[in-house]
Amino acid sequence: MLVIGRSQVEALLDTDTLIDALAAAMADLSAGRASAPDRVAATVPEQDGLLAAMPGYVPSVGMLMAKLVSLFPRNAGTPLPTHQAVIVVFDPRTGEPAALLDGAAITAARTAACSALSARLLARPDATVLAVLGTGVQARSHARAMCRVRPIRQIRVAGRDQAKAATLAGELAASLEAEVRAVATYAEALDGADIAAAATHAVEPVVRRSWLAPGVHVTSVGFNPAGREVDDATVAEALVCVESRQAALAPFPAGSNDLLAPIRAGVVSAGHVHAELGELVAGTRPGRSSAEQITLYKSVGVSVQDAAAAALVVGAARERGVGERITLG
Template sequence: MTRLLSKDDVLALLDPDAVIEAVSGAFASYSRGATDTPLRASVTAPGGTGVILAMPCAIHDPAITGTKIVSVFPGNPGRGLPTVASVYVLTDPVTGMPLAVMDGSALTAARTAAGSAVATRHLARPDAHTVGIFGTGVQARAHVEMISRVRSLSRVFVSGRTIEKAEAFAKWVTSKFGLEASATASDITATADIIACCTTSSVAVIESARPGAHVNAVGAFTPETRELGTDLISRAQVYLDTRSGALSEAGDLLIPMHEGRFHPDRIVGEIGDVINGKSPGRPGLPDGAVTVYKSVGAAFLDAATARLILDRAEANGTGATFAFM
């Protein structure tokens, strides 16, 4: 039988702490070479209205296989639809039969933010307590949730496309987490200990960060787009979700490389390397170092999170089951 899980089902099954640990384990597996994670394949929709991505993955230990299909259609908000939609198909690693078909949007938001939380755990200063969020969408909300699990936060600064969206986000933060939060047009980068860039911007939204700050950048995922300015990248200690993905798709790195301002030798390592003890985390860096975690998305994070969701669904009977064949 195949289990069908809606977005509401997935949201109800997501436990932030469990997702963070599942993602941490997946990072470690990838950096040990214990996954088969090809670069995502993509096609452009007729008329150039959007792009469709396929992200297959196999994790060897524990054995997990699955594929995520993602569509990114920028014109959808004008149709009353989300820009991004996705579905995840988790398959039996022995037979290849579909074990579950689940909403991929909530899964993606959770695993992406959990990846940033894992990076923050290892790269932010232990006393970091203020967060600057660029963006006011689903990813921004998930980042506040996940980062709050790895650092004791006291204040959140928010920057959005409009002051109204930023103010609404700040009210949500205060209501949900009891944290002081404010929408601000001032320079968040001068005050925030931790920064999360969760935007759809195609140009840099920040050019610098205060000494000792940690920056998570997850919004840009094509060679032509970026959220981080060249000056920041050229001076920071740079970490990645995957080296192969970032050096193929991350405009945050590729644009400074084309400018002659950044070289791959400057990359400290993948987050999995830090977890496995092969690359230094915050304790091994110079005082005042600015760290950057750049993520373009990794299929092994989806697979690990999907398996966690299905395990919890089976345990409490969430979702509907049907005979796929």
């Protein structure tokens, strides 16, 4: 069995290649060619946490895998990340365990890359101003990934902790060719933004319709057991896209409070979800219809994303002789 650690995963994954691989994987999922059973989770209510299992098979890349991921929002502000994970890869011909990968690095990369894919499909081509809501791993990954698909010239970072927002802004300014600054509020970050990337554990919405400019593309990836990231008005007005209708509309914690809450309240129906990413990739559903239209990509994470990323990592590791080999049993 090949064991690939976090730093190795990060070195082996190329963002541009990953975005393209995710486009193919999402098209496979929407067309029924990939297998991605509903995520199951054991909840830890006293910590607002959960441990989820996400198996998946993507035949086009020959990847059979399962991810175990823990989501513990209370880790925010501690040395431990809120998302921790491992991925086990199996030989799709025999079922033999073939590789063990750090799943946190893959989760961070594939989540941001799929948001970037949504921006490539839905954001205006001339989008230059990015609002980053949050200050954690996903906020950092999203800022970098969005710059790969749109000509971002200005990035505004906002979070609950202004010191952390300033630190992240400094890190991004040193590595990206864009003006980056921390701002005091989510509303200030969103004012006039062309793309908004929300990656928070918010209780109250950090994306509100009254704060949004016409034509903005919003991505929301936060896990919010006690609340939500996006308000009803934004969901109601936006063209809504998801990875999978089945996954996004499943009961929480598998599905999204951001969509389930307005559906339960009668603000929108389940049919308000306009498209899956794979349908936009394949052209079977239309995307943005005007420059002023607000678009929203709500992510809950599906296993074919991890499978696409794991296929790239394992393939590159084998080519370069990276990773440690161990024998089971």
